[in-house]
Amino acid sequence: MRMRLFRNATAFLAASVLAAALGCTSSPTEPSSPPVTPKPPAPQTTFTVSVTANPSNITAGGTGSSTITVDVRQNDTGQPPADGSQVTIVTTLGSFNSANSGVTTLTLALVNGRAQANLFSGTDVGTAAVTATFGGATGATNVHINSAATFFVSSVSPNIGDAAGGQTVTVLGGGFSQPVRVTFGGAAATVRSVSPTQIVVVTPSAAAAGAPVPVGQTASVSVEVFNHVNQSNQQTDTIDRGFTYTVGGGGGGGQPAVFAVNPASGTNDGGTRVTITGTGFQSPVQVLFGIGSTASNFNGVEATVVSVTPTQIVVLTPAARGFGQNLDNQVVDVLVKNVNSGFSGIGAQQFKYGTKVQITAMGPGGGPASGGTRVTIDGSGFEGPVAVSFSFTSPNVSVAQQVLSVSGSQIVILTSPAPLPTTCPKNGLISATSVSVTNINTGDGATANIGFNFQLPTPVITSISPNGVPNGVDIGSPVIIMGHDFGVPQNMGVTFGNGAGGSSGQVTGGSSSTINVIVPNPPQGFTFNTQSCGNGGTQSAPTPITVTVTDLTTGCASTFTNGLVIAPPGPNTCQNSTAPVASFTATPVSGHKMQFADTSTGNPTSWTWDFGDGSPMDHTQNPAHTYAAAGPYSVTLTACNAGGTQCNQTVKVINVP
Known part of the structure; x- marks a missing residue:
């Protein structure tokens, strides 16, 4: 009896606790307890990612690099994530860690919310879009990779010095980039400083240069400069007899x-x-x-x-x-x-x-291809009126120049426009290989192998706005290509994609420094990158594309490798790589009505039901269907994933009451 009472009391207590939890009371007049407010979920932590580059401009083919700095901070508190948290950085041009390493994706550990890496240029010219991703947040910056300056050696100043050596001289030229080596007659000079246009060195002795100087005489040696010493892009240039040794340092x-x-x-x-x-x-x-x-x-x-x-x-x-x-x-x-x-x-x-007419010098040595450069020809035996012409080899023509003035030892001309070649010449230079002067009244004349370089306006792309980082520019959107030496808009062609098979963009306007163009569909064979999406599938992702600007008059072009990120065209659905597994249940409702429930796995996104009685197909997930009569029916369910790329079918016989 006592055991039964204890059990009843225990049951009553449990019921009371449950009733209190549900807001129930023991009296119909007693007010109910207030409902329990559910605890809200913890807020999701979000971050801000910032990316900077120093410097933001580096030279293609050089040894310099840009330091990429990534900073990550929590949005609500401004605090960094835990040390050791990993951030991923990606570049569209150049490589991380070292020159030509091929590493374009790098995972770094954050310390106090910061991580750094070095971006090296490689050989391609363009804009490197550098993105960093952490916790679903993305930051980005651009690094401009510019063409290297032309390397050449022009002179040594002063170009005479003591045979004992030890004299500080300056080698003049352009495109100098460390490491460099300078030799005098094959003997190494001591390099003191290097800038893009000057190298300051201390001369070796004449004896070391293999040019001992007898008393009362001089000895000249060649000066050779090695650029990017012991690297794959090493360059050399030489001035023959560029420095003269004397006893006592010059007289x-x-x-x-x-x-x-x-x-x-x-x-x-x-x-x-x-x-x-x-x-x-x-x-x-x-x-x-x-x-x-x-x-x-x-x-x-x-x-x-x-x-x-x-x-x-x-x-x-x-x-x-x-x-x-x-x-x-x-x-x-x-x-x-x-x-x-x-x-x-x-x-x-x-x-x-x-002979009587002599051409000894001509300068300056170059000017624009459109002509109009004032040039002085020095020599002897000139008697006006004279005819002056420049000879070219590509194309093989001779072009008369405009004569402004004539004296016995000097002629001043104004250059005519250069003949346009069939293809863009190297560095955009159309070179006259010789100049000829003829005294018209006597027929006396002379030709000198003194050249003149006509410079074509070679287009150069420096940036594209917007550049599409990180989400991509939609196909059909306008963008502005910025740079310099663009021709008139109607004579400029813009292609998107590598090689001759690129898609042409519609040029809508521009100037000598801008081109307005509509982004076309990518060329045949262009493949978009992919990214992960829901349920283990993939979808197309924003992808860099190369942009080329061509002057249709001269054929000269500028290629901006991976200079624009384009967005994939819609619909950009998530594509699953495996098919779902179709299955279902059928439950009688009333009469001949059955309720079907999809129990398929693999996250299908579309369904096709064949109820086995000749009725139309149904495409809802959980349909109800009323049969005309009781009996067995063969029901087929076809379940497919996103895009309908993978499907699975199951057949089940049900009994309708």
Whole structure:
């Protein structure tokens, strides 16, 4: 009896607790307890990702890099995520860690919310879109990868120094990039500093350069510069006889040195006024034009000295024939002798004797392909009126130039437009290989292999706005291509995609620095990247595409590798890689009505029901169907995933009451 009472009490207590929890009371007049408010879910933590690049411009093919810095902060508190949390960075151009490593995706560990990596340029020119992703948040920045400056060596200043070496000189040129090496006659100089246009070095000795200097003479050596030393893109350029060694550093102690003769040619009849530049000249001097490597074996004809300074001598050339000499039409040496000290210096192959009309120099050496550059031609024997023409090899034509003025030793012209080649020449340069001058009244003339470079306006892309990072630009949207040296809009072609098979975009306007274009459908064969989506499927993702701008008049083009990110066209549905497994249950409701319930696995997104009685198909997930009569029926369910790419079918016989 006591056992039964205890059990009843326990049951009553449990019922009371349950009733209280459900808001029930024991009295119909007693108010119910307030409902229990469900606890809201914990708020989701979100983050902000910022990405910066320093510097934001690097040079293609160079050794420099841009430091990519990623900062991650929690939106609500501003605090960083836990140390060691991983952030993923991706670049569309260049590579991380080292030059040409091929690493374009990198996972980094955050410390106090920050991580860094180095982006190297590689050889392609364009804009690297760098994105960082953490906890579903994305940040991005751009790094512009620009063309490297043209590498060349133009001169050494000063270009004369003591045979003992140890002199600081500057090598002038362009496109210099460390590491560099400079040699004088094959002997390495000590490099003090490097800039894009200058290298400061300390000269080695003449003995180390293989050019010992006897007393009273000079010795010239070549100067060679090695750019990007011991790298795959190493370059070299040389100035022949670019530096001259002397005893005492350039004429000290009465030793003359000859650097140049201008003009460097004249008639066989003599009388050409020339200027000899150098150092160590001491009046009185004797100047000979002839052949010889030393003063003791020099055979020549003496010139008439007009004036003398320590660095310059003006003379009138002697006739090529005289005193047993026959120097007609020859390239000769020039000897300068300081009479009082007896020291002499020889400038090897400094002057050319020739016919009456001589072309000795022309400058400047280049201008725009449209013409209009004022150019001076120096020489001798010019008698107006004259005709001047430039000869080209590609195409093989001769083009007359406009003559502005003529004197006996100088002609001033205005260049005509250059002939356009069939394809864009290297670096956009159309080169005239020679210049010809003809005295019209006498027919006398001369041709000199002195070139002139006509520069075509070669288009260069620097950026695209918007660039589509990170979500992509929709096909059919307008974008603006920015850069320089674009032609008139109607003569510019824009293609999207690699190679000649790219899709052409519709150019709607622009200027010399902008092109407005509509993004076309990508070319045949272009493949969008993919990304994960729901239920283990994949879908197309925003993908970089290469953009090329071509000047249709000249054929010159600029390619912006992966310069624009385009969005995949819709509908961009999630595609599952495996089919669902179809299954269902059937439950009688009333009469001949049955309720069907889909129990398929694999997350199907569409259903097709065949109820087995000849009625129309049903495409709802959980349909109800009324049969005309009782009996067995064969029911078929076909379940498919997103896009209908994978389907599965099941058949079940049901009994309808």
